[in-house]
């Protein structure tokens with residue numbers, strides 16, 4: 001672990017720390033049941049604002065190998081909502097970019113091939129890049145050619161030397177995950193064909209703050225982006241931020257940034273930049289009361305669950321998500337309060353949640369055991385999971401949604 005002393009984007013050394021989340025285990029470091037729990041590692045987690053380029057970022061860095069090669073069980077294909085969103089993205093690009101058998105679509109962090117398979121189906125050549133062994137193997141199995149590597153300027157140079165240029169580069173939920181942010185953007189710039197398009201998706205820092213989504217802050221996410229920060233980053237590498245799309249229901253509020261070699265800036269981009277300045281997201285002030293709000297959610301949630309347990313109710317949780325591990329740890333919800341977690345990813349089942357050690361079980365358990373309450377750790381899939389658990393609810397089960405403030409539904 002190393003302390004971050006300069007901004008990951010602009011190199012500015014005046015980082016202003018506004019949140020200290022103590023120490024936590026790594027969010028995806030699910031524990032094997034037989035493991036020696038006293039050996040579990042914890043790392044400090046703090047967040048700072050860069051006044052020079054507005055980038056919000058972690059103050060400590062854990063090695064990417066440790067997080068994405070050794071401990072990664074996240075498979076994108078377990079959410080129907082995400083699969084639908086990705087398919088619509090792919091179909092939109094196929095139409096708008098006129099992609100065909102001579103094109104090349106590169107996806108960075110292509111995971112299990114959840115998105116690229118739509119292009120494969122349409123006969124468009126693709127290349128996935130992902131360093132995580134399990135998801136990358138699943139992608140190859142699904143017919144999506146995948147390089148099991150980290151993406152950056154070195155890999156981009158190698159691909160260009162091999163004669164490759166990308167007509168479209170897609171980077172979803174990965175720009176936050178790279179320690180060498182500038183090497184990553186330089187790589188995309190280098191690999192992109194002259195009239196090519198880069199689309200980058202990431203949760204929007206404005207929504208993180210507005211909806212108190214503090215559990216999405218964890219070691220895997222080195223950075224938290226605004227349009228202002230992305231604009232500065234892109235310009236540094238000779239790229240233009242030309243358009244922005246907003247998906248309020250994806251991961252708590254996601255932006256898709258369109259980048260290219262040439263200036264085709266839309267009014268939408270100008271409007272976002274203006275609004276961010278007006279809202280204070282380009283200053284520390286927007287983040288000033290965030291730490292207090294985080295503490296309040298943790299306290300209120302723990303109190304609510306304690307009261308319900310004291311009233312004799314049983315409590316389980318849904319979603320062995322990275323953010324779920326963070327929420328359980330920050331709110332101090334051990335096995336005395338939340339008995340187990342259900343998740344439909346078989347790679348997570350049978351393991352224990354990092355730090356709080358609830359066993360991860362399949363979702364069918366909810367109907368078998370009918371716990372009185374289920375804490376919805378994967379609150380970003382609220383509609384999808386509530387619909388899927390209609391029978392559990394019809395039998396009297398209740399969900400506790402933790403953010404923006406704890407709420408019992410229905």
Ligand code: JHZ
Nearest residue numbers: 074078079173251319320321322323343344345378381
């Ligand atoms: P989910 C992920 O974070 C991964 P996480 C990553 N770190 C990132 O950047 C963000 O997304 C944006 C399960 N599930 O996707 C699947 C069901 O069991 O919110 C997952 O284990 N049944 C790259 O890990 C978990 O819940 C369901 O019906 O916080 C959700 O995790 C659905 C919909 C999901 O991500």
Ligand code: ZN
Nearest residue numbers: 007010050053
């Ligand atoms: Zn900066």
